[in-house]
Amino acid sequence: DEEIRQQVEKQTRDMVRFLQGKGFNVTDGSKEKPPETEADQEAAALAKKAAAARNVSNIQKRQQELEKKMAEERERLYADSNAQRLANPGLHVKTSINRPADPEEAE
Structure with a gap:
């Protein structure tokens, strides 16, 4: 015991x-x-900055992906409307797709 x-x-x-x-x-x-030391405070501040930088980077990557998808979709729609116009020359189909000006076409 x-x-x-x-x-x-x-x-x-x-x-x-x-x-x-x-x-x-x-x-x-x-x-x-x-008790929090100065080193702990600096480490926490650096961790917050790193997280913010990653967040900004991820947002920028996502924005670039979306812009690329929008450009691809715009091109596809433009090609579809051209194909329809060529296939049916009698129909005057107006499209409201704004295509960015191509510097080569402007010359």
């Missing part, structure tokens, strides 16, 4: 030290916030 009691006391002391090391107040069970 004495051996078991000593073993339990030792485990309890070890657990108390462990919890105190993690910032817990072992008397009432609350968690104390460890």
